[in-house]
Amino acid sequence: MDTELIFRLATEHDLDRIVEMLADDELGSTRERYEKPLPESYLKAFKAIAADANNELVVASLEKEVVGVQQITFTPYITHQGGWRATIEGVRTSSSERGKGIGTALIQFAIQRAKERGCHLVQLTTDKKREDALRFYEQLGFIATHEGMKMKL
Amino acid sequence: MDTELIFRLATEHDLDRIVEMLADDELGSTRERYEKPLPESYLKAFKAIAADANNELVVASLEKEVVGVQQITFTPYITHQGGWRATIEGVRTSSSERGKGIGTALIQFAIQRAKERGCHLVQLTTDKKREDALRFYEQLGFIATHEGMKMKL
Numbered sequence: 565m566d567t568e569l570i571f572r573l574a575t576e577h578d579l580d581r582i583v584e585m586l587a588d589d590e591l592g593s594t595r596e597r598y599e600k601p602l603p604e605s606y607l608k609a610f611k612a613i614a615a616d617a618n619n620e621l622v623v624a625s626l627e628k629e630v631v632g633v634q635q636i637t638f639t640p641y642i643t644h645q646g647g648w649r650a651t652i653e654g655v656r657t658s659s660s661e662r663g664k665g666i667g668t669a670l671i672q673f674a675i676q677r678a679k680e681r682g683c684h685l686v687q688l689t690t691d692k693k694r695e696d697a698l699r700f701y702e703q704l705g706f707i708a709t710h711e712g713m714k715m716k717l
Numbered sequence: 718m719d720t721e722l723i724f725r726l727a728t729e730h731d732l733d734r735i736v737e738m739l740a741d742d743e744l745g746s747t748r749e750r751y752e753k754p755l756p757e758s759y760l761k762a763f764k765a766i767a768a769d770a771n772n773e774l775v776v777a778s779l780e781k782e783v784v785g786v787q788q789i790t791f792t793p794y795i796t797h798q799g800g801w802r803a804t805i806e807g808v809r810t811s812s813s814e815r816g817k818g819i820g821t822a823l824i825q826f827a828i829q830r831a832k833e834r835g836c837h838l839v840q841l842t843t844d845k846k847r848e849d850a851l852r853f854y855e856q857l858g859f860i861a862t863h864e865g866m867k868m869k870l
Contacts, residue, residue, distance in 0.1 A: 595798070606798065609799030612793035612801075633795075639772065640769070641762060641806060642788065645750055647758075648765075687867045689840070689863035689865050692863060692864060701866050706868045710843060710865025711842065711851055713840065713855075713862075714863060715839045717832055717837055717838060
């Protein structure tokens with residue numbers, strides 16, 4: 565990328581824009597509520613993430629505009645000889661900025677953070693309906709070795 | 718189950734038995750090191766898990782013997798209107814106790830904990846090589862809607 569993409573922890577002021585991006589998505593539009601004011605549940609979740617040293621809500625900004633978001637969770641496990649893992653979730657880029665490599669840069673940033681935190685593995689799950697996303701992650705080096713299983717409560 | 722299966726948080730004294738179970742597994746045997754004394758990395762991970770209010774290492778015990786283990790991670794996300802999720806990892810039951818429903822009881826316990834913690838979703842990934850595990854989780858109500866993608870660092 566020629567222009568300077570900056571990665572930083574999200575602040576409360578970014579929350580509106582983050583939810584806007586999450587809702588501007590085929591699957592996200594059915595499950596988010598981008599309203600003004602935002603439903604309080606978003607702020608509550610933001611505060612829980614911000615208070616947790618093992619969770620990082622990261623935004624990508626381009627010329628001071630937030631154009632991407634992702635959450636990285638670092639988890640210690642007994643498995644793999646007590647290895648830490650990084651899990652990436654909620655990756656979105658601004659629909660007006662697609663094709664500029666922002667998604668790739670976001671994931672590369674997450675991989676870098678995972679290395680800095682001493683993780684032996686980076687993982688994510690992607691909805692099987694998102695065929696483009698599957699190819700995108702494969703090109704970045706992820707392998708779909710696992711089934712991602714979900715149960716709604 | 719007729720006999721009484723008890724679920725509790727693991728203590729440091731359970732660690733040896735937990736690693737023994739993790740290593741007694743086709744995939745686990747290639748990546749764990751069940752030695753005496755245990756590699757220090759296991760204790761370090763145990764302490765990190767024990768210190769984290771969003772991680773629970775749970776053992777199942779039957780007549781005071783540890784016969785099963787799993788880790789449950791509770792994570793706040795902005796997605797799904799700021800919803801919490803529970804992630805299950807490292808599920809193992811004692812090879813001498815299989816077929817007694819201990820695995821089912823473990824997962825049902827995790828689902829109960831997820832509800833108590835206000836999660837809207839329980840999730841896990843299972844290696845595509847473990848065909849029996851896939852069927853097991855499907856029978857419990859999990860749906861393989863996602864690809865589970867991993868990248869070793």
